[in-house]
Amino acid sequence: MGNKIAKILVVGAGISGIRAALDFADIGYQVCVVEKSPAVGGILLQLDRQFPNNHCGMCRMLPMIDRDVCSQFCLRRGLFHDSISVHTSTEVVSIEGNPGQLKVVLSRQPRGVDSELCNFCGKCEEVCPVSVPDTFNEGLGERKAICLPVPHQTSGPYSIDWASCTKCGECEKACPTGAVKLDNEHETFDMEDVAAVIIATGTKLFNPDSVDLYGCGEFPNVVTSTAFERIISSSGPFKGSLVRPSDGREVKKVAWLQCVGSRNLMIGADYCSSACCMFAIKEALLAREKMSKDAETVIFYMDMRTFGRDFQRYRDRAEKESGVRFVRCRVHSIEPGENPDDLRLKYVDSSRKTVEEDFDMIVLSTGKEPGRKLPDYASHEGVFVADSAKGLKDISGSVIGAEVAAGRASRMLKNLGIMPADKDKDQKSAGQSKAFEERPRVQVVLCECGVISDAGSLLDGIESELEKFPGRLDIVRVKSLCRKEGWDKVKQIIRDGSANRLVFAACNKNVLGPKIKELEEDTEIFDSIVESADIYSGDERSIDSLIKDLDMAVSRLRSRRALFEHSQPVTGSALVIGGGPAGLSAALALADHKIDVFLVEKSETLGGNLKYIIDKELRQSIEEILNKVEGNPRIKIHKEAELITSSGISGNFTSKIQMKTGEQKTILHGVTILATGGTAAETDSYSMDDHERIVSLFEMEKLVNDASFSGQAVKSIVMIQCAGTREEPRNYCSRVCCIKSLNNALKIKQIHPDAEVYIFYRDIMTYGDSERIYTEARKKGIVFIPFDIDTKPEVLVESGGLLVKGIDPVLGVPVELKPDWLSLAVGVVPNFIKDLVKIFGIETTQDGFIKEADSKWRPVDTGQEGIFVCGLARAPARADEAMKEGEAAAQRALRILSKNEIIPQRLLARVRHSICSMCSLCIEVCPFNARYIDTAEGKIMVDIASCQGCGTCAAICPNSATLIVDFEDDGIMNVIEAAL
Amino acid sequence: MDTITSIKSSEIKQKAPLRPIESLTDMCMACGTCSAGCPLTGIEGFDPRKIVRMVLMGMDKELIESKLPWLCTMCGKCEYACPMGINIVSIIRTARGMVKRENVPGMIHKGVELCLKTGNNIGLPKEDFIFIIEDVGEELAGESGFSDFKIPFDKNGANLLHTLHNKLVNTQNEDLKHWWKIFHIAKEDWTIPSQNWEGVNWGLFSGDDEAMKCFVGRIVENMEKLEIANLMYPE
Amino acid sequence: MTMYAILETNNNPSETIRSVLKNMLSEKLVDVVLVPFKTEYSSLPMPTLIADPEKMLQAQPLAPAAPFNAARQAASVLRYPTGKKVAVVLRTCEIRALIELAKLKQCVLDEAILIGFDCMGRIENDSYLEMAAQEEDITTSFYADSSMQDRITGICKACEYFQPYGADLTICLLGMPVMEKIGLMAGTEAGENIIKSLGLSTVEQPEGREVAANSLLQKRTEARDKLFSETSEKIKDIEKFQKTIANCLNCYNCRNACPVCYCKECVFLTDVFAHEPEVLQRRAAKRGAVKLPADTTMFHMTRLAHMSHACVGCGQCSSVCPSSIPVADIFRTVSAKVQELYNYVPGRDISESIPYLVFEEESSNGK
């Protein structure tokens, strides 16, 4: 393997695949992404905003450190990274060989359009005679057989949908650049020496056409949740207005039907699709934004599964503030309504009344497609499967799953002795180009377009205007920049000429962009000294208008300066705080990458909540990791120790810990992982403290797993879910309780088959495959009695024992039970870590969980670069989930630890110390805490690892003592001047 | 309805006659699909989910004694959509069967008894039946194009055995002619049994398995006797 | 209850204050005092840092003159903590500017004792010097003869912030027979400690101050509104504004005199505005002609953009303008609307963040 750059293959370019690819690219691997469809981005391409904040923020997934190597763009538009190559319309045929040296056979379906030649002019689309339902818009509206498969994506060119193409040849004739090739023979090709493969093929959604009672296909106003996303999307078929597909009328009343294709044994779907509940709430909220005040949104559900940290409050807001109605009833069928195109639903409401209501539109919350299997090669050694390929995951779940798969693969490679390219990648520092040391000499390259008929006279006009420009401006004409001949000429001009800045006056930058990137490899020209102006696309424009564009490009180039920042060294070790499941798995993952880890644990033993975990399998997996951690020479364990101070920036932290003995120890580390955990919550609800037989579900678990339990006389046990949780002030779902209570109940039934078990619940949160436990519990005769926040059961402690009073909502009759035991699902709370929060300057939620940088896209990063969070410290999680988060955090940390130094990027804030007044406004406004005062030097410094070049600092600095490279004040003002 | 207390102890379960049958009620998650689909939901307190819930809660006695089982039309819409595949219709039927026969509402049980005795639910004697049918047959023969129409009673080896809905014999016998016209034009080889011609099995509705079996058996007997392969059943 | 002491003045209020300051020094209640001081070379009082109690003789704490806004001088003494207590005697606008500078980390007020007084305004330097040539003790006559108070600057006449904000000690003149007695009021615990340590007997705050303040406020507000409407007229369109500032030389005196313009070096002196020849030539080519130095209007408007939220209306910018541009009038007028928008009063409260650091967490549209 030696010098060869290890290559990773990622199958699937949805959010998981992109995350895994970026992870590998970040630590220096070459990555190849193959995607079956013609576009990168997966289902997220079709969605504009996400729960639980109705924001987008997909761009936040882009790398922070290696910013320059990936084009800075919305990920919906494509994935651009120097180390990542993307093959769309490509599938894996087979994988063979040994890990580290896999041979992968791939099959590619031609796009029908040459990406090198296509200039996005769209003439092919205009002439194509074949119109088919627009798949991107879920069949709403039409598109041509040749089209941009994802209208907002420009990473690939036009593409032919071979299924509908008639090969009439009109497009071929119309294409001005000869890019269309009507040849759809699949080609098979091999990829050798693939070090590892990540399967991130995602999950397909259930197709509701088969549900005859919902009238899919028959009623145009019954749509899937994905179609609804397209309807409200500004880039969708109705340009973002919420109207019905049948007649374009404004939607005033819309309903969501949950669990379409999920939680249905009749179609073999004994699972919950996990994301649909939140998805529906989000859609309802987005709909409300677009609807009139008196409009109605109703969600029909069985259990509203708001099992994420912030989800319950989101639901409550939807209900109380935004007026989304929630009806607990699964709807039987959709019938036509009073008026044509209306849809009628009949249901039984919570007061057992039968209601018939007409809606304008009905959205089916379709879940995961049942019965989908992974391909055979997924089990090949050296192939790792991301969680999202196994079942539907929300975004953070997909991201974490991808990190875990990537992490496991890179651990295996480390073990095999396979390294990424080299630790200190020979990074071209574009900032240090020689060009910046010289006065700008601008070369304008005018493309003599072979396609536009009157290009010649246009160029004459431009040239005569350009000649009036003061200062040196070399002008040269080149034939057809979009073709190789033209481009070779450009390279020749660069080599021969004396210019140190380049402006291209040509067409679409999507065509030029990739070519300009190539220039970097072939010449001394870097893309930061190249600009382009589009003089050909769009409607005919005046010379004056074109000259302004060119003038702006020239002005931008003239103000480009060299970068003065130095690289920052990285200390290649990690500090992990907390020795519970999350911390242990993070520490081990890093140690397996041959990284030194300091593991600091407050208590006298490692394992955290392991002591409360009864489940055999889970116990075993944690114990296994615990043993490995304890035996690992790279992990230095400090028990009964606490962190007292920490300072520094990403890559270089200095922390002090104090042992119980009073001894203090200083630790140097490059990253910090916070895995401070959580614990069972306390509650005084339901007379918790008034009777010895009222116990928490954790105590119940212990009890039922104790050998003595079988000897007890147990006739009846009652469990009450959400005791003191999912209402203020602890208004979140703890995620673990439902599953634990169900397991306890099943265990009780196993030992005492005749015992009665009753579970009072608000919403059973058996998300994903754990739905099976719920099914199993019902099968075993456990009785479930739902209640609302307003109809909580009552617990009375009487002389004779316990009495639980409630109401059966289906029958509307009181229920009175005298259980032997009462188990309360009290939930979990994060450990109290106020000191750490202060030391690290990180943010917490109102419930004391550590806030991530972004709950969707960067779930284990904190707002502070170099500090990561996992497990219960971040959000309620099951132990297995917490361990995965630990691995994910380790993988994120590896990005930093895998480098010897952090090389400054061009897009960076800089301080001109000589004129800085040290007012520190920049420090206060920096959203990334990337600025600090170097007290020794008396200077304000920029942490180049944290700074992302947003320029908030520059905008608040009154005298431009802070500036952003390439966005300096003079440059921008000159561009403004040129524009006017 | 009373308070539900400690309902599923094994003692009660033994007493609860609906438990031992192959009911899937435990699987119910009270989702409401059945209620939402049932055309009767809300009428006189009917709701299929309630029935399932009563069984699940061990309230069989209350269910059997209530009129709920009798409100159901047995259309099966509920069961068709139940995501857990709960056999709602058969639960209701079983419940009906457990009702003391004298408490079976309306004329259904009377009909069953008459049928057992006479071979049809309205207790029509054979002669009267033949008279009515032949009368209608003659009427049809009077219409143009049907002059050669004749009622084929008990024809051995016919292709189709034609059982009749007692309503058509009793009150709406004009409707019989529609069938027969089709048979005649299609040149169908058919026959009507002169005995045990009842095509409506009220044993099914009253939950009386024995009677139902008997009624079905009579038809089978007729078919075997006349060596007929196909049956036309008006329900 | 505010702590309040009455001080006899015997027709010389300046002397009364001097002796208080002197006692503060000799009693070691403070280590140094920054106070206007008449040097032997000119009658114009200059801010002076006094360590020797004996030097207090020449202090002019109440002089109706200010050659410049002394907030910057105060800030230079208070740049960072030194472990010494510094008393600063400042006009209201100076204290407000000092508080703004503290927010901008240009000074730390932890060790400062801020002493303010009810400001009756200041007289322009040239007038003051003229008057000084004829009269020995302008300060005493200024307070004795209210007609002299009409000679204060126009901007002072329109200043409604004549009572000190956030001062540890306030020298109370409003509503007092200044030639007989004045008040010394503590606004903070530190101020109270000083009154106590000086052994001054405290009394209930005498009535009359509020009435006097209200009547002055009314007068000032009327003048202010007149100033605003007149100035608005002068700048209400770009044509008028160009005429108003046509004679600007880009000397940057206004910026140098501004107490809250805290930049080490103004951006207009940096390369941001040091245009390449190509830029200037291109500008000329596009517009036909450009006046140099360029960016004069840009300068004034940028300074407004930077500092209007913090303008304390001291008027020094106008005082120093060689071209008699009513810079202060413009700043006061424009700033008033900006400060109203942000509900921000510069110098009101040191714990109040400057407007650009506070923003709504969530807002639905950019409208």
Place this chain on the structure above:
Amino acid sequence: MSDEFEPKIIALVCNWCTYTAADLAGTSRLAYSANVRIIRLMCTGMIDPKYILKALLDGADGVFIGGCHPGDCHYINGNLKAKKRISGISKIVEQFGFDPERLRLRWIGASEGPEFQRNMNEFFESIKALGSTPVRDRMIL
């Protein structure tokens, strides 16, 4: 035709959302005035008041600022910081006779190409109705 007033508009847009939307509008061939000059910045939070003054004083008839929807900002809240600053600068310029309508801040998400087009057209029309900038044909010193 040539006499008709064609407003000159500067659009300062953030890289992540509004610029992407503008680009999308371009590739989707959603037309708006050719007199709109788009200047890409990393974030609206980067907008120095100087840029707005510069544009207005150099003769822009309108200045459009487009950022991410609140919460979508790639830099967390640069857009909200921008909003605060821009409200101040608007207050200033209006006192010098620039109609505050000449300065418009809007949030346009990355996928909202049509939204970008609509905003450009609306702004263009509203500036057209306002008429030329008071700066036009004047020598600003």
